[in-house]
Amino acid sequence: MTTVRRQQRQREWEALTRRAIEEAVVRLLTKSGSQGFTMEQVAAEAGVAKGTLYLHFKGKKDLLDQVKEASLAPLREELEAIFNADLGPQEKIRELVANQLRYFDERRDLFKVLLEERQVAQLQRTRQQNSRYKYILGRIASVVEEGMRIGVFRSLEAAKVAAMLFEASIAVIGQRLWSDHPAPWEEDARFLVEVFVHGIAARPSSRERTT
Amino acid sequence: MTTVRRQQRQREWEALTRRAIEEAVVRLLTKSGSQGFTMEQVAAEAGVAKGTLYLHFKGKKDLLDQVKEASLAPLREELEAIFNADLGPQEKIRELVANQLRYFDERRDLFKVLLEERQVAQLQRTRQQNSRYKYILGRIASVVEEGMRIGVFRSLEAAKVAAMLFEASIAVIGQRLWSDHPAPWEEDARFLVEVFVHGIAARPSSRERTT
Amino acid sequence: MTTVRRQQRQREWEALTRRAIEEAVVRLLTKSGSQGFTMEQVAAEAGVAKGTLYLHFKGKKDLLDQVKEASLAPLREELEAIFNADLGPQEKIRELVANQLRYFDERRDLFKVLLEERQVAQLQRTRQQNSRYKYILGRIASVVEEGMRIGVFRSLEAAKVAAMLFEASIAVIGQRLWSDHPAPWEEDARFLVEVFVHGIAARPSSRERTT
Amino acid sequence: MTTVRRQQRQREWEALTRRAIEEAVVRLLTKSGSQGFTMEQVAAEAGVAKGTLYLHFKGKKDLLDQVKEASLAPLREELEAIFNADLGPQEKIRELVANQLRYFDERRDLFKVLLEERQVAQLQRTRQQNSRYKYILGRIASVVEEGMRIGVFRSLEAAKVAAMLFEASIAVIGQRLWSDHPAPWEEDARFLVEVFVHGIAARPSSRERTT
DNA sequence: AATGAATGAGGTTTCATTCAT
DNA sequence: CATGAATGAAACCTCATTCAT
Incomplete structure (x- = not known):
């Protein structure tokens, strides 16, 4: 006892x-x-x-790894909650992006450093096979597929779309981290999703195909 | 003499x-x-x-900088040519993206290393003030603005769109560099532009706004 | 109680x-x-x-010392028994050498390590004054003197002979420990004593002195 | 030029x-x-x-190795000269032993340390296969064989005799290094060879065999 | 009596940079 | 101009020993 x-x-x-x-x-x-x-x-x-x-x-590398790991764990939980939430695909995507932007905003100083050295990326896709990274992409892809199934998204390669969305988010996050006066994260999140979902083409008229 | x-x-x-x-x-x-x-x-x-x-x-850092610089110079020239070419905004964007993907594909080995260490990024936006990076974004923004002016793009913040497009390209390039069997660059370029221009939303029906 | x-x-x-x-x-x-x-x-x-x-x-050194000490204690007892046994000088010497060779053979692995680092030697003559070492040499010298007294050994400096015999034994033991397929210890013991007692000179003829 | x-x-x-x-x-x-x-x-x-x-x-180990190597090189040359000299087997053995004792006497301080840590031995028989060690033993064995051939030594396993002689020398050298007031090296050398060649047995009488 | 987390001096090695030749 | 031996500041890591619990 x-x-x-x-x-x-x-x-x-x-x-x-x-x-x-x-x-x-x-x-x-x-x-x-x-x-x-x-x-x-x-x-x-x-x-x-x-x-x-x-x-x-175990050593310096291990220490750094653990720090990176620990710094992303809460985000992963938040994203997981969103994946499991009772929301439509579009809403989920909106939430996912918004959460990521907000999360990185909150710990700006740290992520500025980690992202600058591509540490975050390395953490997420070490040896191109990082399971966590793959897991998230897979989850996003599922959301996209769900959207296609119910007809709100058009038929595209889900895996590619997922990767592109995720990477674009990271890119925007990078942008924000390095700019001195970034717009509010809500705004950038909305913008990112807007472009991603509807494209930049003028809508009614631009019926012509790209390619 | x-x-x-x-x-x-x-x-x-x-x-x-x-x-x-x-x-x-x-x-x-x-x-x-x-x-x-x-x-x-x-x-x-x-x-x-x-x-x-x-x-x-001057030293090791200088040496590395020069190497990175030199490794990107040809690409910059190609992009410059596209900017100055007599093409419509959509075509220019298509060309820009395609050229980037092709260029990084050609020197895969080197860029894999540089990008992995975010060296390219650092080169492009050292101290948040890198003029080259700003210059390119500005040029892309001009293309986007031109597109808005002639009505093929809808009205969005051009600067933001430019940054997002550029970063998304880099992201896709990273994706490609780290995957063992990437799709042909033409395909990924087309895909990237397609999504970027038209979005992933199912078209005719998705009249609803994304907030 | x-x-x-x-x-x-x-x-x-x-x-x-x-x-x-x-x-x-x-x-x-x-x-x-x-x-x-x-x-x-x-x-x-x-x-x-x-x-x-x-x-x-008390510390690492003490621990190692005790281990070495303990690993040699049984041998010391065996040797002591031989010293006290009712045997003639030649037989005693034969037994002493044989016992040493056998003893080290039995715990090859350990002594290989200890001897390699001259740990055994250090144990035996730490600070040139190790009393145990002196004790053994003294006992061997007594045996040699006894041999001289009764006329089976010729008159030589007993202390030096003792030291030489003892060290030669250690040397042969070292030899045996490091060779992968040593001869049976009985054989080497016999050989060592034979040479030590009768020399390598051809006998009857070699009447000439060695300076 | x-x-x-x-x-x-x-x-x-x-x-x-x-x-x-x-x-x-x-x-x-x-x-x-x-x-x-x-x-x-x-x-x-x-x-x-x-x-x-x-x-x-290359590193600490290399440095120490080189020092040991350098400290023994001159001795090796002297021994080589003796091997090649025009001397009878007994004289060669006398010279070899004498030279070794003298050489180690001259650099007492260093060898005291090296030998104490069995560094010399390690140098000579690293991995049980050290070629230098084997070479010297082979040369000594040749001398012994020559002695047998011309009848001054009796027939014994030359290799074993060589090893024993060499190791006994080392042993005596160790003895000398650690004793505070060693006898003159000439004396010990003579003694060593005397015992080794003629044995300690009282001569005329000791006709009985050992074993 | 036993524990084991914490200590911190001490060790080896690397490598960008300098400068006398 | 070119050289490359020398520098020496750091860096990382180990491990015998202590001591509060």
Whole structure:
């Protein structure tokens, strides 16, 4: 009983230290520019000894990976909730895009750095086979397919559409991160979806096909 | 006269050496993965001494910048030609996208590395003020505006549309670079423009607004 | 009474733990090569916590010393028995050498490691004053002197002869440990004593002195 | 011509630096005990920067190997000269042993350290297959065989005799290095050979066989 | 008595850059 | 101009030992 409680407390403490270290990394990344924190700096910032870092993380790469991972986990949950929500395909897409923009806006400083180094991308598609990335694309594709099934979207390769939508969002997010005075995220989200859904062509008249 | 000719020859030699060094960097980047060539390797690959590198380039960063710059110069010229060509807005956009996809396809190995490290992006928008990037966006925006003026595009913020188009292209290019068997570039280009111009919404029926 | 018994039990438990730890070290030494086990590995292998090691041993050096000590104790007892046995000098020498070779053969793996790092030697003559080493040499010297006294050995410096015999044995043992297919230890022991006792010179004729 | 001379000079300078570094290692080994000099110390002692060490040696292991190698090279040459000299087998053996003892005496401090860590042995028989070691043993064996052929040695396994003689020499050398007041090397050399050649048995009487 | 998280000095190696030749 | 040996600041990582629980 006592043993169990002690283990419990220790695990909590362990998690706390991890968090402290990860947060130190985030602070360093956002503060002193992107191009590489040192383990020494991390230790100092987190208020632990250098060796301690290696008790919690396998090495520098692992530490950075975990930070990236942790920084995206909440977003993933939000997106998952949207996928499972009782919404129509168009609404889901709107929500997905809006959530992404909002999320990155909230942690601007960190993502500015991570995205600049394509760390986010690397995290998402390491070795071109990252399962998380594939999973999200698959989910988006499902939404698109659903839209086609019920007739609100026209028939296109769902997988390609999904990838394009996702990447375009990232692109817009990048845009926003690097511009000094980005428009409100709601506006950009609406714009992105609007273009994506209806295209830029003048509607009634432009009956001519592209190609 | 002799002096002039000698200067001439020297400048040519200087240019030759620069090229040799830059090509050595490209070879190293494509060959041994991305993660950082050393000045030593560059010197060896180029067949010059380490010190020589510093006669032609200010340092490692400068060298890398020049390589990236040089690797994109031809593309910039091609795009410029398209901007100046006697084509309608839609055709121009089609051409622009197609050219980009083709260009990156041709030097897959190099750009895979550069893009993976967001080097291309950094080159294009270093410190959020990169003039080249702004210039291109401005040109694309002009095309879009022209399209609005003559009524083939509907009225949207041209600058935003331009940025979105450009970034979406980059995103698709990234997609293509990292997938092992990408579709022919012509196909992806057509797809990209198709979606961008007409949207994914089912056409006749989808009269409802996207908020 | 209870107190006494408890103390008794505690001392046994303490001895057991020590043994477990020492055996863990031996396993590590023979297993993963020689080049240095870590206290962490020892703890894991012994199934105790790192801190526990320091309750039983002063530090790493002490631990290693104890292991070496323990690994040689049985041999020392065997040799002691021979010294005290009722045998003639030649027989004693034969037995001493034979026993050493056999003993090291039995624990090949461990001694291969210890000898490779001259750990055995260090144990035997740490700081040039190791009393155990001196004790053994003294005992061997006594045997040699006895042989001289009764006329089976010729008159030579007994101390030097003892040292030479002992070191030569160690040398042969080293030889045997490092060769993949050593001859049976009986054979090498016989050979060693034969040469040591009678020399390599052709006998009847070689009356000439060696300077 | 100038180029050649410059290369010549550079190679000499290079050799000089190497020597300086190696000597720094020797000084450190003999001075501050054996158990490990640091590259930092070496650099300081040699009066060069840490990085310089890595221009001349692949790493710490390489550096130590080279030092050991260099410290034994002269001895190897001396022994080679003896092998090739016009001497009888007994004289050759006497000379070989004497030379070894003298050589190690001359550089007592260094070899005390190297031998203590079995570094010499490791150098000589790394991976049980060291060719240099085998070569020397083979040469000694030849001398022994020659002695058998001309009848001064009795018929014994030459290879084993050679190994035993060599190892016994090393053993005596070790003895001498660690004793504070060793006898003159001439004396020990004579003693070693005397025992080795004629044995310790009282001569005329000891007709009985060992075994 | 046992634990094991934390420590932090210490180690090796890399590499962009300089500068005497 | 070209060279390349030398530099030395960092960087990452290990591990024996301590000590609060």
